[in-house]
Amino acid sequence: xxxxxxxxxxxxxxxxxxxxxxxxxxxxxxxxxxxxxxxxxxxxxxxxxxxxxxxxxxxxxxxxxxxxxxxxxxxxxxxxxxxxxxxxxxxxxxxxxxxxxxxxxxxxxxxxxxxxxxxxxxxxxxxxxxxxxxxxxxxxxxxxxxxxxxxxxxxxxxxxxxxxxxxxxxxxxxxxxxxxxxxxxxxxxxxxxxxxxxxxxxxxxxxxxxxxxxxxxxxxxxxxxxxxxxxxxxxxxxxxxxxxxxxxxxxxxxxxxxxxxxxxxxxxxxxxxxxxxxxxxxxxxxxxxxxxxxxxxxxxxxxxxxxxxxxxxxxxxxxx
Ligand code: AVJ
Numbered sequence: 001x002x003x004x005x006x007x008x009x010x011x012x013x014x015x016x017x018x019x020x021x022x023x024x025x026x027x028x029x030x031x032x033x034x035x036x037x038x039x040x041x042x043x044x045x046x047x048x049x050x051x052x053x054x055x056x057x058x059x060x061x062x063x064x065x066x067x068x069x070x071x072x073x074x075x076x077x078x079x080x081x082x083x084x085x086x087x088x089x090x091x092x093x094x095x096x097x098x099x100x101x102x103x104x105x106x107x108x109x110x111x112x113x114x115x116x117x118x119x120x121x122x123x124x125x126x127x128x129x130x131x132x133x134x135x136x137x138x139x140x141x142x143x144x145x146x147x148x149x150x151x152x153x154x155x156x157x158x159x160x161x162x163x164x165x166x167x168x169x170x171x172x173x174x175x176x177x178x179x180x181x182x183x184x185x186x187x188x189x190x191x192x193x194x195x196x197x198x199x200x201x202x203x204x205x206x207x208x209x210x211x212x213x214x215x216x217x218x219x220x221x222x223x224x225x226x227x228x229x230x231x232x233x234x235x236x237x238x239x240x241x242x243x244x245x246x247x248x249x250x251x252x253x254x255x256x257x258x259x260x261x262x263x264x265x266x267x268x269x270x271x272x273x274x275x276x277x278x279x280x281x282x283x284x285x286x287x288x289x290x291x292x293x294x295x296x297x298x299x300x301x302x303x304x305x306x307x308x309x310x311x312x313x314x315x316x317x318x319x320x
Pocket of ligand 1: 052060163166167206207214282
């Protein structure tokens, strides 16, 4: 059982200034309160996300891992030997061994914003793949990245699994794809996972599971604000909501006030009426043609794609 009670707040100087800025700005816009999804992933949030990936309703991780196990050898045939595999937002790198085993790259460059996680999983992979030079880079992959000198000459295979691109609105996704093209260079490949548009009932269940794990994941953001920013948010006055927004083809997660509430965050006071929400995440879904168009808009040419029998999830290989 994970503990999410509010531990004593961190002294203000230890709080991440970017977190503070996003939260204060997010609560101040009373027309549309929103906090970027990246702030879900403190230690508890990362553990809860791992739990989400095991849920019966949350199909993306299972389906994508099966697709990788099944089709990595075809990726390897196209990529050829001696590439540098560059993984964006590697996190725990759980899906990577399938790809590395098949592609047998010269180097593996995991990029992640969270250094601790990054070094741990990089060390584990280095031990399992002694022939592969592992060069972790601690960086925010939303910006173009200078890759380590040692992989400069190698042709690249970018790897962006997990439908992470789904968290971004279209304009940001295109910016990211273009930044990746710049980081990896002409002649590189990109293997990307995207979640498909499907029956909204299946989608909503994947983000509102019966065991309530996703609800805890969402509500943990409020605990985190209380912990790290000295907030006084009454977390029990909020409930998790997952809705399908058909116009934008995305699942949205919100935190809804179940009664009128007033609370403080770092000296500022905020009020919400019952029924008002904080928008905490978008998870965009892509049809086959949507996915191809998005890639081309970002400067990538779709080369091959693989999907499961039920067309739940797609792995797409594109070239720059
Ligand atoms: C990690 C962004 C791919 O959108 O499916 C899972 C995050 N949020 N359940 C997703 C998430 C709630 C996940 N991504």
